[in-house]
Amino acid sequence: xxxxTKIAEMRSASDWARTRGRRIGLxxxxxxxxxxxxxxxxxxxxxxxxxxxxxFVNPTQFGPGEDLAKYPRNLERDKELxxxxxxxVLFAPEVQEVYPAANTTWVNVExxxxxxxxxxxxxxxxxxxxxxxxxxxxxxxxxAFFGQKDAAQLAVIRQMVRDLNFSVEIAAxxxxxxxxxxxMSSRNVYLDAQQREQALVLDRSLKEIENMHAxxxxxxxxxxxxxxxxxxxxxxxKVDFLEIVNPDTLEPVESVHGKALVAVAVWIGPTRxxxxxxxxxxxxx
Numbered sequence: 001x002x003x004x005t006k007i008a009e010m011r012s013a014s015d016w017a018r019t020r021g022r023r024i025g026l027x028x029x030x031x032x033x034x035x036x037x038x039x040x041x042x043x044x045x046x047x048x049x050x051x052x053x054x055x056f057v058n059p060t061q062f063g064p065g066e067d068l069a070k071y072p073r074n075l076e077r078d079k080e081l082x083x084x085x086x087x088x089v090l091f092a093p094e095v096q097e098v099y100p101a102a103n104t105t106w107v108n109v110e111x112x113x114x115x116x117x118x119x120x121x122x123x124x125x126x127x128x129x130x131x132x133x134x135x136x137x138x139x140x141x142x143x144a145f146f147g148q149k150d151a152a153q154l155a156v157i158r159q160m161v162r163d164l165n166f167s168v169e170i171a172a173x174x175x176x177x178x179x180x181x182x183x184m185s186s187r188n189v190y191l192d193a194q195q196r197e198q199a200l201v202l203d204r205s206l207k208e209i210e211n212m213h214a215x216x217x218x219x220x221x222x223x224x225x226x227x228x229x230x231x232x233x234x235x236x237x238k239v240d241f242l243e244i245v246n247p248d249t250l251e252p253v254e255s256v257h258g259k260a261l262v263a264v265a266v267w268i269g270p271t272r273x274x275x276x277x278x279x280x281x282x283x284x285x
Contacts, residue, residue, distance in 0.1 A: 001083045003090045007098075007138050010091050014052070014140050017088075022049035026141035026168075028132060031055040032072035032186035033081050036176035040145040041085045043173055052139050053082055054091040056098060061127030072186055091139065098134060107133045109156045109163070115250035116152040116263050117274065120240050125156045132157055136166050143169045147176075149183050151261055151276045155250055175275070177203070183275045190271040198234050198268055202275040205230040205242070209262050213279045218256045220244040231266065240265035240272065247278060
């Protein structure tokens with residue numbers, strides 16, 4: 001595996017691969033890799049002849065008081081994991097390489113960026129869209145792989161790709177969970193044993209909503225109320241949001257027909273966790 005830290009070198013590597021007819025797959029990450037990330041790497045490996053993984057803790061998507069300084073970083077461990085997956089290139093630039101001092105241009109996907117996580121974290125998706133646009137321009141991938149766990153991010157990026165005519169396919173990987181149901185996240189390391197147990201309420205609440213939907217309930221308010229009831233049984237867990245929305249526009253729906261995204265975000269102590277499930281009944285197809 002080749003490790004690259006400079007934009008010019010990364011561009012040259014992509015040009016080299018493309019002139020040899022190799023399909024380039026990009027997996028953007030902030031490091032602290034887990035099996036969820038590695039499932040995306042494996043999907044890229046199966047679909048592409050050149051796999052690029054980026055590791056960059058993007059400062060512009062963190063707001064004041066968020067966990068930028070303490071976000072888990074272990075580049076050597078991440079490198080070992082990526083080498084085992086036969087990754088071709090690790091792109092791990094420094095902040096000043098991605099954001100020169102004179103950087104004044106930003107990408108803002110209006111509307112979507114103010115919904116779900118974007119409403120709770122103002123400016124977050126501006127930072128996400130900007131850094132992903134930069135990565136697309138630097139790496140020029142044929143396919144980019146993102147996790148379904150970050151469903152709002154996925155919608156924002158897909159809209160950006162359409163609006164700005166990026167020549168890249170966006171592939172979504174399924175949420176990877178621990179055996180007890182907790183969605184894998186780099187931030188899970190913040191949780192102590194008690195908080196880790198409390199965090200299981202996210203998966204339970206989504207399962208309750210799924211069960212109600214499978215039984216025929218289509219009223220979004222009723223489904224949300226059931227999920228809130230489940231979370232409310234664990235007083236230490238504070239709800240940021242629990243919404244049922246159109247998975248493309250992130251706008252709330254009143255009645256669930258066709259596909260609908262159930263998205264939840266909670267605070268457990270100082271740690272914010274997210275999870276989601278997509279509903280679609282057989283009679284809605």
